[in-house]
Amino acid sequence: MIGASKLLALLRPQGRNCLLCGQTFQVGGGRRAPIPIRNPAARKVLDEGFCAGCISRIPWIVTIACPICGRPERCGDCLRRRERPFVKCRGAVRYDDAMKEWLALYKYRGLERLEAAFAAMLAAAVEPLLGETRFDVVTSVPIAPLRLADRGFDQAERVARGMAVLYRLPYRPMLRRIRHTGKQSFKGRKDRIEDMKGTFAALSPPLALGHVSEALFSPTDPVRIMLVDDIYTTGATMTECSRALLAAYPNAEVYGALWARS
Amino acid sequence: MRAIVYVRLDESGKGEACLSVDWEAQCLTGRRVVCRLKEPLPLGIAEECCQLFNGRQDRGAPGGPDRALSGAAEAAWTAAGAKGRAFDVAGERGGLSDEGRRERTINAAERERAMGDAGGGRLADKAEARAANTEEMEPWLAAAEQAAACLRGRSLLREEAAALLEEMLPPPYGAEPLRVLELAAGLGAVRLAAAIAPRAADAGPRRQGLRCRRCGSGEERMRRTRCASCGRSGCAVCEACATLGRSRECELLALGAEQPGAALAALSPALTDRWGLSAAQRSAAEEALRFLRGEAGARRAGAWGGAGLRGPLRPLVAALRGLHARLRSAELAAPERSFLLWAVTGAGKTEMIFPLVAAVLEAGGRVLIATPRRDVVLELAPRLRKAFPEAALAVLYGGSEDRWANAELTLATTHQLLRFQGAFDLVLLDELDAFPYHNDPVLHYAAAKARSANGATVLLSATPPAGLRREVRSGRTPCARVPVRYHRHPLPVPARLRVPAMAGLLARAELPRALVRELAASVSRGAQVFVFVPYIKHVVPLVRLLKKRAASLGLEKVQIEGTYSSDPERTVKVQQFRQVSLRLLVTTTILERGVTIPRSDVFILGAHQAMFDEASLVQMAGRAGRSADDPFGRVRFCSPYLTRAQRSAVGQIRAMNRLAGKRGYLRRKGERA
Numbered sequence: 001m002i003g004a005s006k007l008l009a010l011l012r013p014q015g016r017n018c019l020l021c022g023q024t025f026q027v028g029g030g031r032r033a034p035i036p037i038r039n040p041a042a043r044k045v046l047d048e049g050f051c052a053g054c055i056s057r058i059p060w061i062v063t064i065a066c067p068i069c070g071r072p073e074r075c076g077d078c079l080r081r082r083e084r085p086f087v088k089c090r091g092a093v094r095y096d097d098a099m100k101e102w103l104a105l106y107k108y109r110g111l112e113r114l115e116a117a118f119a120a121m122l123a124a125a126v127e128p129l130l131g132e133t134r135f136d137v138v139t140s141v142p143i144a145p146l147r148l149a150d151r152g153f154d155q156a157e158r159v160a161r162g163m164a165v166l167y168r169l170p171y172r173p174m175l176r177r178i179r180h181t182g183k184q185s186f187k188g189r190k191d192r193i194e195d196m197k198g199t200f201a202a203l204s205p206p207l208a209l210g211h212v213s214e215a216l217f218s219p220t221d222p223v224r225i226m227l228v229d230d231i232y233t234t235g236a237t238m239t240e241c242s243r244a245l246l247a248a249y250p251n252a253e254v255y256g257a258l259w260a261r262s
Numbered sequence: 263m264r265a266i267v268y269v270r271l272d273e274s275g276k277g278e279a280c281l282s283v284d285w286e287a288q289c290l291t292g293r294r295v296v297c298r299l300k301e302p303l304p305l306g307i308a309e310e311c312c313q314l315f316n317g318r319q320d321r322g323a324p325g326g327p328d329r330a331l332s333g334a335a336e337a338a339w340t341a342a343g344a345k346g347r348a349f350d351v352a353g354e355r356g357g358l359s360d361e362g363r364r365e366r367t368i369n370a371a372e373r374e375r376a377m378g379d380a381g382g383g384r385l386a387d388k389a390e391a392r393a394a395n396t397e398e399m400e401p402w403l404a405a406a407e408q409a410a411a412c413l414r415g416r417s418l419l420r421e422e423a424a425a426l427l428e429e430m431l432p433p434p435y436g437a438e439p440l441r442v443l444e445l446a447a448g449l450g451a452v453r454l455a456a457a458i459a460p461r462a463a464d465a466g467p468r469r470q471g472l473r474c475r476r477c478g479s480g481e482e483r484m485r486r487t488r489c490a491s492c493g494r495s496g497c498a499v500c501e502a503c504a505t506l507g508r509s510r511e512c513e514l515l516a517l518g519a520e521q522p523g524a525a526l527a528a529l530s531p532a533l534t535d536r537w538g539l540s541a542a543q544r545s546a547a548e549e550a551l552r553f554l555r556g557e558a559g560a561r562r563a564g565a566w567g568g569a570g571l572r573g574p575l576r577p578l579v580a581a582l583r584g585l586h587a588r589l590r591s592a593e594l595a596a597p598e599r600s601f602l603l604w605a606v607t608g609a610g611k612t613e614m615i616f617p618l619v620a621a622v623l624e625a626g627g628r629v630l631i632a633t634p635r636r637d638v639v640l641e642l643a644p645r646l647r648k649a650f651p652e653a654a655l656a657v658l659y660g661g662s663e664d665r666w667a668n669a670e671l672t673l674a675t676t677h678q679l680l681r682f683q684g685a686f687d688l689v690l691l692d693e694l695d696a697f698p699y700h701n702d703p704v705l706h707y708a709a710a711k712a713r714s715a716n717g718a719t720v721l722l723s724a725t726p727p728a729g730l731r732r733e734v735r736s737g738r739t740p741c742a743r744v745p746v747r748y749h750r751h752p753l754p755v756p757a758r759l760r761v762p763a764m765a766g767l768l769a770r771a772e773l774p775r776a777l778v779r780e781l782a783a784s785v786s787r788g789a790q791v792f793v794f795v796p797y798i799k800h801v802v803p804l805v806r807l808l809k810k811r812a813a814s815l816g817l818e819k820v821q822i823e824g825t826y827s828s829d830p831e832r833t834v835k836v837q838q839f840r841q842v843s844l845r846l847l848v849t850t851t852i853l854e855r856g857v858t859i860p861r862s863d864v865f866i867l868g869a870h871q872a873m874f875d876e877a878s879l880v881q882m883a884g885r886a887g888r889s890a891d892d893p894f895g896r897v898r899f900c901s902p903y904l905t906r907a908q909r910s911a912v913g914q915i916r917a918m919n920r921l922a923g924k925r926g927y928l929r930r931k932g933e934r935a
Contacts, residue, residue, distance in 0.1 A: 111501070148491075152492075153487065
């Protein structure tokens with residue numbers, strides 16, 4: 001019986017419905033925009049989740065102009081910044097209108113079926129980082145407890161967990177908000193930076209991270225933390241979170257992986 | 263969110279389990295609480311727990327209500343898939359029969375602990391102190407009553423209810439939606455429930471799964487996710503109605519009381535001449551009015567003919583009826599007490615509904631007009647405002663401003679119906695076979711839910727779906743047909759044109775001579791030419807091809823354009839087509855409805871494709887000959903072979919023309935308007 005249904009499925013390929021537009025499409029059929037991701041599981045999620053039309057709307061960041069924040073254009077923010085507690089950040093997609101719409105669908109409308117796809121998209125930011133170094137732990141920027149109760153889920157955490165599974169990295173919650181801030185989307189750059197100060201703290205007690213290196217030439221290998229968030233706009237959140245992490249883990253290096261870079 | 267389950271005494275002295283979303287407010291009411299669960303439960307489970315407790319016959323049985331309550335909570339968790347949980351109950355031990363100790367006697371320490379997690383420990387103590395002093399409660403109760411009035415006929419998620427209350431209530435009360443809702447629920451004026459009905463909700467022999475209270479979807483449209491607001495790992499969330507806010511198992515749904523409606527039977531039977539209807543429109547409107555007054559309802563009841571049966575056949579008939587009802591509900595037939603107004607394209611449906619609306623409004627009833635598309639809403643609103651200047655009109659669509667207005671006359675896009683429950687005496691559903699309704703059980707459910715218990719539904723369509731037509735034929739749904747257009751000329755009957763399949767033509771970049779000749783004929787008679795194609799991908803190549811042959815069609819190249827759903831210049835092109843600066847417009851089914859171009863001819867290429875069903879063919883054919891100046895447009899089905907859809911579309915159009923002739927609605931030769 002199982003064999004028969006498998007055979008039937010082989011003979012008559014089932015169409016899938018696009019997670020976003022609901023249109024039926026054939027997996028592997030037709031020409032599709034390329035996906036700049038190597039991980040086969042992530043590719044599969046995107047190939048089976050989105051129709052050709054929707055996947056072509058993803059503005060992948062393929063070439064970066066700012067080596068620090070991973071912005072595809074020349075970046076003034078990183079030049080202006082005096083101290084930078086994180087090492088570098090990479091974004092997966094540009095935050096254009098289409099991505100704005102997608103994120104709103106997931107975050108505010110609560111379309112949680114997009115979760116796996118978002119995690120897979122994040123892979124485009126993670127792979128360049130993984131190409132450079134190894135990571136000890138993945139963590140995410142937490143949302144305010146009040147908003148968490150309202151929304152029911154922490155989007156950055158969910159996406160980070162999904163991505164961590166794809167790359168077999170351990171995910172650990174490491175941060176908490178100690179102060180409630182208003183919505184970031186209504187503020188300018190300066191306000192954001194001011195507003196974010198002292199918002200985060202590392203969870204205590206700190207995790208036992210890293211390992212005793214057996215390599216001869218790197219006796220003090222730093223702990224590398226991958227910090228995940230959904231959007232990077234001015235880097236204020238990233239800076240604050242990295243600062244909080246460094247305070248608790250003095251020998252750590254923080255790298256940012258962002259779903260979108262605006 | 264989570265809610266506290268408690269047991270209080272109802273009038274007869276029996277224990278009744280209730281849930282509270284704001285324990286502090288519940289304490290303020292000073293109702294006598296027998297016992298409560300210490301731990302707040304996820305709302306869906308809390309509700310199930312209440313139902314399990316209240317469903318038990320032996321509420322006062324050994325072990326007392328607290329044992330029964332913790333048992334119910336355990337059972338509710340087990341039903342939700344989490345086994346082996348134990349629950350602490352705070353409150354008096356002992357039976358309900360113990361009259362003297364009914365009072366709440368939770369000792370102070372325990373109360374402190376129990377109420378700390380509900381966030382209201384301190385205030386609850388205060389409430390105790392204030393128990394005698396009800397004066398402070400007064401304004402809150404008044405606010406709760408006001409809230410209940412605002413929520414009448416609505417079914418709103420917590421977020422939506424909060425938005426409504428914030429707008430409608432004065433500041434200190436509007437900012438505390440949960441408290442106001444809790445108090446209103448205490449008054450019995452609002453029902454607080456989980457947005458997704460728990461399993462125990464139907465106590466029938468065959469328990470169903472979860473069901474979304476807002477859109478009626480079953481468990482197959484839901485997704486289970488980890489939820490931080492209730493702490494469960496498998497909190498169900500409905501994806502069918504996600505576009506209007508998240509309906510989840512632990513989300514609060516505030517259900518207002520039903521709107522006090524009008525007795526439809528008391529409608530005035532006379533139809534005034536105020537609306538300037540044609541004979542055909544008038545007779546249909548009169549029939550609909552008779553239906554609203556309940557005169558045509560008898561036909562439906564008699565459909566099964568079981569009334570006169572006696573003896574052994576009776577249960578059989580009853581069973582058959584039940585089965586039949588279930589089957590009918592499965593195939594999305596018309597809701598009970600509904601009437602179909604089947605009017606051909608261009609018959610003037612809008613004018614026909616005015617007298618119905620007027621009659622119900624006059625009787626003090628509330629009317630809803632639901633239409634699938636936003637542009638129709640925007641177009642209809644000023645007309646309604648003009649026709650009913652004295653009635654309050656609420657216009658609802660995504661992003662409209664009178665979201666919470668409480669008006670007698672409501673005009674809404676269909677999705678907005680989800681936010682109503684038992685609110686309208688008359689629900690008018692426009693184009694029920696068109697895109698969002700078509701094959702969507704959610705909207706049918708919503709339309710049925712928005713109607714009050716004694717209300718009626720009038721369905722409007724030019725092309726009712728097969729299921730509904732079957733019902734009309736068998737007499738189960740009363741129907742009035744308007745077989746003629748307002749200008750009283752017959753509908754143009756489509757003619758067939760044998761043309762090879764589109765894909766091949768486009769690949770070879772050729773246009774058959776017959777098609778070119780026909781198109782040229784339409785152009786030379788000065789008509790605007792609609793060319794419908796089945797797929798978006800055909801639009802652009804066909805436009806290119808037609809432009810190449812523009813000269814032989816007698817057109818300039820710039821007079822030919824194409825449009826489709828995602829075309830950014832769609833509205834501009836339609837506008838140009840209307841203003842005759844474009845003469846030939848290639849399009850897909852997006853323009854099959856609602857577009858009226860005075861002097862137009864219709865060519866349907868690839869009419870054999872499955873994209874074009876009967877309804878769609880009739881609608882497209884209905885674009886021709888709509889104005890009185892040019893009532894005889896030409897319609898051509900261009901396809902390599904005839905399909906059933908094409909045949910029945912032609913049949914339907916012919917049948918309507920025949921009916922119009924028989925009833926004498928058609929204009930005689932030489933007769934003037």
